[in-house]
Amino acid sequence: MSSSSSLPLPPSASAAPVAAPNRVVVVKNLGLAAYEETWAYQEELLAATLAIKVRNRPAAEEGRAPEPTPNYLLLCQHPHVYTLGKSGKPEHLLLDEEGLARHGATFHRINRGGDITYHGPGQLVGYPILDLDNFFTDIHRYLRLLEEAVIHTLADYGLAAGRIAGLTGVWLDFEEGAANPRKICALGVKCSRWVTMHGFAFNINADLSYFGHIVPCGITDKAVTSLQQELGRAVPLAEVEQYLLGHLAALFEADFITA
Template sequence: MRRRLLRVQRLGRLDYATALRVQKETERRVLHGEQPDTLLLVEHPHVITLGRRATQSAILAAPELLRARGVEIFETDRGGKATYHGLGQLVGYPIINLRPDRQDVHAYVRDLEEVLIRALADFDIEAFRIKGFTGVHTTRGKVAAIGVHIARWVTTHGFALNVNTDLSYFDLIVACEGEPVSSMKEILGRELSLREVEDRIIMRFAEVFGMALSEGSLASSA
């Protein structure tokens, strides 16, 4: 059986509103079969996003402090509560059609967690799930958040992995379920190349989802 093709787009550093427009256009094209399943990878400037289960009370900081720290706020249609995106964090937006054989929302989220767990293992970080919570955790705290939206079985939104993230920004909100957060940098005691982490995410995503990578998807083959 021929494997489905995964197209990877590295968007670099991009503001949240622009990235959201890219997501929506990609969603339309994937839905109508105009391009293959696509994984968007991006680093956002400082932004707090509120999912469908979030309330304004999740934002602990006053508007003046948010402005002083250059933090924007966006309400989104993804699942979950409040989270932070910012510099040093790798955000992945898989835009894939779950039809015909992956039409299971919970299984899709578990697969995203598996991608992240395997990629973290590549850097000798032991990560795991916690029953009843979405995302990926370590003994030092939650290292990756997941929040998705699925319409007509095409996925948008996705995951945020703390790589070199300044974790003090999470103090501005009640993050997800209020659990402590960590980063790859904090766990390993050194900064990492976002490009290198992207490569491992791409490889593990294709592996977990049984897809073939389009040419030039990895840094080593670019």
């Protein structure tokens, strides 16, 4: 006679079906894209993912498998624009409306964390729309892994980069007591029910003079730099993207697939 452990469980005792974490990240390169349009696209993808999570809430009670949630990474450049996060100070923008127009720039208050920053041509901007339930539910780890991917990418170009205690982003001459700490990548994110939006801005061939019109990230005593300035030559953004995507895939243990 078969042991009781081999008998099927009654329906009421059956384990509820569980969706396997989706570790695929769809990469969409938007090219040079207006900030407002990209922000709206992020919100659209975020809302669609949150809607799936809402539908999944009663899945166990209804005896059905939850739907897998998607993950995206939007890559782009922006026309000249300044954005101010929720905790930022408007006075950190040093241009009035006339000055913005004169420099061909726009200004937006947005719903990410952090202070003011600049986006423009020659800067690689990344907006991960990830459901961290697919990876890990730790926003600090998420930020540190984004930074780590940039740090590894800079190492591919022979540059030693790291973090400065109490500040987000990636820095050169980051060691305590270094004479000239320089920020090369800024981060600012939002997370709703473990789904992320906003992201990072990595200065590759950016016109750094535009940072002179703000107090970048509210920091008054440190400089901003770019990969071009550090290497003394322009660097193809597509090349940087490939290095960066490889490091993100390894750190997040994910498959990054270009749409």
